[in-house]
Amino acid sequence: MRLITRAGLYYLCITACLCILAGFIFYGHLSSLLEEEMNEQLAIERKDIRQYIAARHQLPESLSSDDRHLQFIPVTSEVDSSTMDTFLLSPLGDEMLPYRQHIFPVFASGKWYKAILSKPMVEKDDLLDAIARSLGLFLLLLLIVLIFFNQWIAHKLWSPFYKILDQLRSVQLQYHSSLSTPPTRIKEFNELRQGINRLLNEISHQYLQLKDFTDHASHEIQTPLAVIRSKLELLLQKEDWSGKEWEWISDAITSTGRLSRLTQSLLLLSRIENRQFSSLEAVDLGELIRNRMEAYEECEPGSHIKMELFLHEPLTVQIDPSLADILVSNILQNAIKHNVEPGQIKMDIHSTQLTIANTGRPLSKPSASLFQRFNKDGLPSDSPGLGLAIVERICSSYGFRIAYHYNDGWHSIQIVFS
Amino acid sequence: MKLLLVEDQEDLATSIVSFLIATGYRCEWACTYQEADSRISMFSYDCALIDIMLPDGSGYQLVRNLRKYSPSAGIIVLSAKNSVDDKIKGLDLGADDYLPKPFHLAELHSRIKSLWRRRQMNGVMELVFNEIKIIPDQMVVEVHHTPVILTRKEYELLLFFITNQNRVMLKEVLAEHLSGDQAEFFNSFDFIYSHIKNLRKKLLDQGCADYIQSIYGVGYKFTAL
Numbered sequence: 001m002r003l004i005t006r007a008g009l010y011y012l013c014i015t016a017c018l019c020i021l022a023g024f025i026f027y028g029h030l031s032s033l034l035e036e037e038m039n040e041q042l043a044i045e046r047k048d049i050r051q052y053i054a055a056r057h058q059l060p061e062s063l064s065s066d067d068r069h070l071q072f073i074p075v076t077s078e079v080d081s082s083t084m085d086t087f088l089l090s091p092l093g094d095e096m097l098p099y100r101q102h103i104f105p106v107f108a109s110g111k112w113y114k115a116i117l118s119k120p121m122v123e124k125d126d127l128l129d130a131i132a133r134s135l136g137l138f139l140l141l142l143l144i145v146l147i148f149f150n151q152w153i154a155h156k157l158w159s160p161f162y163k164i165l166d167q168l169r170s171v172q173l174q175y176h177s178s179l180s181t182p183p184t185r186i187k188e189f190n191e192l193r194q195g196i197n198r199l200l201n202e203i204s205h206q207y208l209q210l211k212d213f214t215d216h217a218s219h220e221i222q223t224p225l226a227v228i229r230s231k232l233e234l235l236l237q238k239e240d241w242s243g244k245e246w247e248w249i250s251d252a253i254t255s256t257g258r259l260s261r262l263t264q265s266l267l268l269l270s271r272i273e274n275r276q277f278s279s280l281e282a283v284d285l286g287e288l289i290r291n292r293m294e295a296y297e298e299c300e301p302g303s304h305i306k307m308e309l310f311l312h313e314p315l316t317v318q319i320d321p322s323l324a325d326i327l328v329s330n331i332l333q334n335a336i337k338h339n340v341e342p343g344q345i346k347m348d349i350h351s352t353q354l355t356i357a358n359t360g361r362p363l364s365k366p367s368a369s370l371f372q373r374f375n376k377d378g379l380p381s382d383s384p385g386l387g388l389a390i391v392e393r394i395c396s397s398y399g400f401r402i403a404y405h406y407n408d409g410w411h412s413i414q415i416v417f418s
Numbered sequence: 419m420k421l422l423l424v425e426d427q428e429d430l431a432t433s434i435v436s437f438l439i440a441t442g443y444r445c446e447w448a449c450t451y452q453e454a455d456s457r458i459s460m461f462s463y464d465c466a467l468i469d470i471m472l473p474d475g476s477g478y479q480l481v482r483n484l485r486k487y488s489p490s491a492g493i494i495v496l497s498a499k500n501s502v503d504d505k506i507k508g509l510d511l512g513a514d515d516y517l518p519k520p521f522h523l524a525e526l527h528s529r530i531k532s533l534w535r536r537r538q539m540n541g542v543m544e545l546v547f548n549e550i551k552i553i554p555d556q557m558v559v560e561v562h563h564t565p566v567i568l569t570r571k572e573y574e575l576l577l578f579f580i581t582n583q584n585r586v587m588l589k590e591v592l593a594e595h596l597s598g599d600q601a602e603f604f605n606s607f608d609f610i611y612s613h614i615k616n617l618r619k620k621l622l623d624q625g626c627a628d629y630i631q632s633i634y635g636v637g638y639k640f641t642a643l
Contacts, residue, residue: 215499219471222498223427226520230433233523236586237440243634250588250636253522257590260520261602292600298571299597300609322502333603 004158008150015142019135026131034122035100039083042102045117053108069099069118078105079114088118098124160184164193174275177204207274214270221263229256258384265386268326269373272393277320285315286349288328296336304341313351317417319398327394330387331356331413337387338411357412370404388413419534421445422463424454424480425496426472434467437523443530451475458484465492465530468513470504478511485512492533496521522591524582531581547580548642549626561624571596572617575610579630579640588637614638 045068052060063070069088081104087096099118106113154162163181171179178197183190232253241249271277286309293307317324335345335358343359369375371392376385391413395402401416421443425431431447438445446463448454451474458466458480466484470477481493495508498519505516514533517526535543535554545552551560557573559566568576578595579587592614593607618630631639 219498222519223430226498227427227429227433229520230430230437230523234433234437236588246586246634246636250590253588254590256520257594295597295600296603298569299600300604300612301569302612329600329603336603 002154004150004154008146012139012143012146016139019139023128023131023135027128030127030131031124034127038100038119038121039102042083042100042117042119045119046102046104046115049115049117050106053106057109059106059108059113067120069116071116072106072113073116075105075112075114078107078112079103081105085121086118157186160186160189161192164189164196168196171200173204173207177201210270211274211276214267214274214276218263218267222260225256225260229253232256262384262386265384265390269386269390269393272323272390272397275397277323279320280318281321282316283319283321283324285317285324285328285354286311288324289332289347289349289354292328292332296332305336305339305343305345307345307347309347309349311349313349315349315351315354315417323394327391330391331415334358334387334391334413335411352418353414353416355412355414357410359409360411362406362409363411367404367406371402419443419464420462421530422454422457422461422466423447424451424466424468424472424477425449426469434523434526438527438530441527451477451480454480455483458487462488463491465494465533467494467496467526467530470495470497470499470508478507481508481511481513490537492530492537494526494529494533522588522594524578524585524587524591525595528578528581528595532577545577545580547583550576550580550621552577552580561621561626564624566620566624568617568620569613571613572620575613575617576621579638583640583642586633586637586639592638 049060049070059072060070062072081102083100083102086099086101088099089095090097098121100121101116101118104115104117106115160181164179167179167181178200179193181193183193232249236246236249236253290309290311293309297303297307319327332345335356338360339345339358340360345356345358347357348355363370365375371388373389374385375389392402394400395415399418401418403414403416405412405414419442421438423431423434423438423445425434425447426449428449431449435445435447446457446461448457451472454468454472455475466480468477468480468484472480477495477497481495484491484493492515493513494515494517495505495513496517496519497504497508508516514537515529517529532554535545543554545554549562551563552558554577557570559568559573559576574596575592578592589607589610592610593604594601596610596613597603614630618628622628627643629640629643631641633639
């Protein structure tokens with residue numbers, strides 16, 4: 001819901017409540033006003049009747065007309081005056097109508113009478129009805145005005161805000177360090193614009209620094225590793241080592257390789273997250289997988305892992321070619337490393353999805369942590385457990401959906417490209 | 419064979435230089451862009467090993483200059499930034515090969531040798547080691563003048579061994595050489611064991627001496643006995 005719609009709704013709700021309250025107040029005021037007026041009229045008539053009796057020494061005729069009833073009832077002693085509301089049959093005799101009734105004593109021809117004077121009142125229902133109708137009409141008018149007014153405000157008053165919002169949506173940190181919207185005359189929008197600009201400036205600065213860092217970190221880490229490795233290899237060529245020393249040097253060299261791959265994987269992850277892979281090409285994933293499979297089988301001809309590729313339809317994806325290569329190699333690597341011996345790998349390729357299933361022991365950790373960094377599930381410790389995390393980052397950066405299932409000894413990873 | 423190493427890290431450069439000199443190359447070292455640029459304009463080299471990130475200039479420019487001064491020289495780009503873009507850029511500018519840091523010295527030697535063969539002999543060179551003869555361009559191996567049928571990996575292994583003879587080769591180095599960027603596919607480097615076993619058997623079957631020596635389970639050594 002738009003802010004302005006919501007504000008309008010609140011405004012309307014409050015107005016409706018106020019209208020109802022105003023209705024009651026109107027009603028109270030109007031009815032007390034009418035009552036006073038009625039009492040005054042009744043008092044005037046009483047005065048007329050008393051004057052009439054004083055002048056003529058007889059009772060006036062009992063009278064019943066549209067706008068008043070007069071009745072005299074002989075009583076033995078003087079009654080008290082009183083005024084009340086009552087209902088009487090209408091002149092047409094078909095409904096009960098509200099009347100204001102005044103009872104007062106008169107003395108004529110040596111006798112006491114109780115005079116009952118009744119005058120019809122405006123019906124309360126009618127009064128309420130009239131008030132409700134006029135307020136309802138007012139509310140309706142207000143609603144219409146509000147809708148048009150909101151539209152106009154949204155167009156005119158809030159337009160700088162929506163412009164800022166539009167720009168924010170399309171901001172790319174590599175290229176933008178400020179918004180290009182011009183300043184407006186509204187103080188709040190200007191403050192918003194300045195705030196966002198300051199923030200953008202800072203973030204893009206940090207972003208560029210991080211990007212720089214990843215580029216340099218690689219160099220700074222790989223170079224000492226290369227030094228260590230080359231020195232160790234020179235050591236290795238000395239002839240007079242015993243078996244233990246060979247092993248130490250070999251382990252140290254293997255560790256430099258591991259460290260080098262680890263930093264490369266981490267840098268790769270941050271490069272993906274920083275969207276530093278921006279070229280898009282149509283890549284045939286089926287072809288890529290077949291090449292990888294063949295290369296693997298050539299390296300390990302007697303492998304105990306049987307690989308099968310079912311290419312139902314060709315699968316071509318718009319992706320950065322080097323990321324496609326990393327994606328394919330990582331899921332394949334994962335399926336090989338987590339396999340059992342003898343084991344199987346089955347790959348199914350459809351026009352928009354790729355499924356890779358491998359035999360293997362059930363996971364010892366919940367499957368939700370499968371795509372997290374440094375998740376190594378029962379794997380020999382020389383693997384840092386970044387492969388699937390990288391796959392997941394690649395998928396999410398392109399909007400591919402990735403899912404994991406385990407069924408009856410088979411782990412399967414499915415990627416839907418759409 | 420005269421080499422030029424352009425590398426700003428002194429520690430790394432001294433190891434590479436001493437390794438290459440021990441291997442039998444003549445090797446000079448330049449540690450800055452300026453020094454390297456004046457050397458390549460004055461002297462001629464058979465092969466240059468160029469680090470891309472130099473404190474006072476870009477290795478790419480050196481690649482460009484070297485191509486201009488001596489088109490026949492081999493160029494291997496060394497880079498700590500193992501990115502595809504860098505690799506493509508280096509090769510586009512005229513480099514012959516790309517080796518990401520950290521690399522194994524034996525691998526570097528093997529690349530230099532293979533580059534040298536490609537550039538120098540136009541592929542007609544024969545590689546002879548006692549009774550073994552290799553014609554690299556045709557991937558043909560003969561023992562006592564009888565052809566031996568090897569798989570591609572066995573052939574690569576033999577060539578790598580002969581290039582790096584009398585040197586201890588760790589299983590890891592062999593595995594990375596054979597599998598290239600697929601080394602991570604394997605839980606261990608044991609897959610090279612079967613390749614070595616088959617290679618050794620095929621050579622022995624032809625009456626070849628057993629040159630491949632196992633070193634304490636960590637690697638192998640190819641020696642002329």
